[in-house]
Amino acid sequence: MPAMNVELRHLRAFVAVADAANFTRAAEALRIAQPSLSYTIRQLEGQLGFRLLARTTRATSLTPAGETFLVEARAVLARFEEAVGLARRMAVGEVGTLRVGYLIGAVVDLVPAIMRAFADRYPELDVELVEYDFSVPRCGLDTGETDVAIVRPPLELSGVRELTLRTEGCVACVPERHPVAGQTEVDVARLLDEPIVAAPGAGRWRDSWILNDVRDEPATVACEAATFEAELQAVALGRGLSIVPASAGRFYVRPGVRFVPITDLPECTVAVACRADAPPAARNFAEVAVRTAKEAAGHRS
Known part of the structure; x- marks a missing residue:
């Protein structure tokens, strides 16, 4: 079978004509000229090698092959939109997996509150929480084992942003x-x-x-x-x-x-830290951690 060059614009044009059963109305819905729409449909049929639409001077209808193709074309467009939506949510840190490290004993009263607040804000993120002891004070940030961590500075790590959660004597x-x-x-x-x-x-x-x-x-x-x-x-x-x-x-x-x-x-400090190249979810976690710490401090005062 020869390679085909079918694009999403072809599928959208075909679905629009099938829905409207009319080239003029479909062109208006797509905001393109009718000749351009007709040319796009001819391109699609030429690539496929069979007719999708039966045209008369009065109406436009689907051929049997067109009816079958319409079902799959809708599925392809829906799947594409789903993929775009998922990728967009991944890009802003709303879905995926986030690896969070924390130093043993660091704000033990605050960590549960941070985790709850983050889960409430980003319920579809899978969070892997790892505790580190005093032999690993950088909590995996230096090795890439974690994306973000609750630590006690100093870390002596370049390219890592630290946001203070609490200071104490x-x-x-x-x-x-x-x-x-x-x-x-x-x-x-x-x-x-x-x-x-x-x-x-x-x-x-x-x-x-x-x-x-x-x-x-x-x-x-x-x-x-x-x-x-x-x-x-x-x-x-x-x-x-x-x-x-x-x-x-x-x-x-x-x-x-x-x-x-x-x-x-x-005074010593507890901070939330993440690398400059950390995923967006790590920055989201840091923002939630800082906000939660401020709220907790307000309740104590």
């Missing part, structure tokens, strides 16, 4: 018998000679949580812990202290440890 997590355990606050200088529990790995993120940014000498690392559970257990056993966000004192209370606010450390 830092506290010292110390054994319950530690000399500062009963204090209402403590200066960071008081903590620098103590052994400290660190996240696995290396880099600025780990350094910031073991206070290397404010030390003259590197920290004495007592042990490493990849989760809050492991970290608090190490502190409770007296192996060292740790530096944690203030929210840890609310969500990770454990026997044997105390949380003491640090007066002179900068």
